[in-house]
Amino acid sequence: MFANFDFDVIRRSLAYLFLDGMTFTLMLTALAGLGGLAFGTLIAMMRLSGFALLARIAGLYVDFMRSLPLVLVIFWFYFLVPYIGQWLTGASRPIHVGAFASSLITFIMFEAAYFSEIMRAGIQSISKGQPSAAQALGLTYGQTMRYVVLPQAFRNMLPVLLTQTIVLFQDTSLVYVVSIPDFLGAASIVAQRDGRLVEMYLFAALVYFAISCVASFGVRQLQAKIAVVR
Amino acid sequence: MIEISHVSKWYATFQALKDCTTSVSRGEVVVVCGPSGSGKSTLIKCVNALEPFQSGEILIDGIRINDPKTDLPKLRARVGMVFQHFELFPHLKIMDNLCLAQEKVLGRAHADAVEKAKRLLDRVGLKEHAGKYPAELSGGQQQRVAIARALPWTRSPCCSTSRPRRSIPK
Numbered sequence: 313m314f315a316n317f318d319f320d321v322i323r324r325s326l327a328y329l330f331l332d333g334m335t336f337t338l339m340l341t342a343l344a345g346l347g348g349l350a351f352g353t354l355i356a357m358m359r360l361s362g363f364a365l366l367a368r369i370a371g372l373y374v375d376f377m378r379s380l381p382l383v384l385v386i387f388w389f390y391f392l393v394p395y396i397g398q399w400l401t402g403a404s405r406p407i408h409v410g411a412f413a414s415s416l417i418t419f420i421m422f423e424a425a426y427f428s429e430i431m432r433a434g435i436q437s438i439s440k441g442q443p444s445a446a447q448a449l450g451l452t453y454g455q456t457m458r459y460v461v462l463p464q465a466f467r468n469m470l471p472v473l474l475t476q477t478i479v480l481f482q483d484t485s486l487v488y489v490v491s492i493p494d495f496l497g498a499a500s501i502v503a504q505r506d507g508r509l510v511e512m513y514l515f516a517a518l519v520y521f522a523i524s525c526v527a528s529f530g531v532r533q534l535q536a537k538i539a540v541v542r
Numbered sequence: 543m544i545e546i547s548h549v550s551k552w553y554a555t556f557q558a559l560k561d562c563t564t565s566v567s568r569g570e571v572v573v574v575c576g577p578s579g580s581g582k583s584t585l586i587k588c589v590n591a592l593e594p595f596q597s598g599e600i601l602i603d604g605i606r607i608n609d610p611k612t613d614l615p616k617l618r619a620r621v622g623m624v625f626q627h628f629e630l631f632p633h634l635k636i637m638d639n640l641c642l643a644q645e646k647v648l649g650r651a652h653a654d655a656v657e658k659a660k661r662l663l664d665r666v667g668l669k670e671h672a673g674k675y676p677a678e679l680s681g682g683q684q685q686r687v688a689i690a691r692a693l694p695w696t697r698s699p700c701c702s703t704s705r706p707r708r709s710i711p712k
Contacts, residue, residue: 439629441625444587444629445629446631447592447614447618448590448625449642449647450615450616450647451642451646459646463633464632467633
């Protein structure tokens with residue numbers, strides 16, 4: 313069945329695939345995950361702030377981002393960010409942002425919408441008795457959030473946050489549409505150069521599958537550990 | 543001393559407390575009885591300024607709790623409270639449950655807070671459970687921890703509990 317396939321092409325391109333492609337993919341996942349978490353926390357706090365206008369703006373942002381296909385947002389930002397940069401800096405022509413920066417901004421803004429909903433649900437999952445008990449002990453609002461509410465909320469939402477990060481890891485492959493050589497992009501380049509599409513795409517699928525499976529297993533283990541503590 | 547004068551509280555159109563007036567002196571034990579939904583817990587929460595009330599006033603050692611100028615965290619640190627569902631912090635071990643407010647509110651050194659917590663746990667018969675999480679204790683044990691957590695305030699003018707001994711085996 314595999315007589316006409318040349319799987320040696322995988323061995324020959326391993327260094328390029330992992331040192332260039334996978335490094336980019338993991339870096340984009342990590343930076344977009346951290347940035348999305350920070351921005352998402354801000355959006356979640358806006359939604360829970362009690363200020364109607366802030367909550368409405370945050371709600372509209374989340375609904376807007378979640379109703380758009382990611383590939384469209386990647387395209388959109390890739391062409392739009394240089395003009396936004398020009399507008400912000402007052403330059404005479406669109407500024408050069410680069411594919412990595414553009415895709416990073418895209419993923420941070422897109423993922424923040426999803427992370428914010430996870431954060432909001434996590435904070436709201438804490439019973440009202442907990443902050444009351446903390447305040448009854450004399451803790452201030454800030455201390456209550458820092459020592460009582462957020463640690464529990466974060467513990468509750470950690471498995472979902474990590475699952476969303478796994479989805480983000482898979483989604484980063486969409487940057488191929490703007491010709492960025494992430495892991496899938498690198499595999500695609502080798503596949504087309506050597507005419508070995510099936511072998512390379514099969515290998516790329518196996519790598520994504522293996523990493524996602526191991527990460528999902530880790531999340532399940534973590535979930536079980538957290539459940540014991542509860 | 544706690545002085546409650548003509549306190550009324552509404553939840554939207556439902557009146558939970560109607561013109562409550564009483565006072566509790568130092569050392570006095572007062573039991574508030576009533577059927578479910580009659581406002582017992584609400585009254586205790588009002589004493590701790592955890593629930594706002596629409597009219598009347600509550601004084602703790604002469605300090606008016608519904609005065610905007612009152613430093614509520616400081617005042618609450620003088621009022622021990624045990625909640626109906628205990629509300630121990632599930633992510634913290636029993637020892638940390640007892641030390642948190644001692645360190646963050648009273649400013650005690652960690653070693654002093656631990657020493658005090660050990661004495662309190664010994665007093666409620668749970669010294670050997672200091673390293674456990676609340677979920678690892680029975681309901682009665684959790685309630686005793688909640689009582690111990692409300693006790694570090696040695697100069698507290700009051701310690702209020704909702705349904706005391708509800709879960710402690712007789």
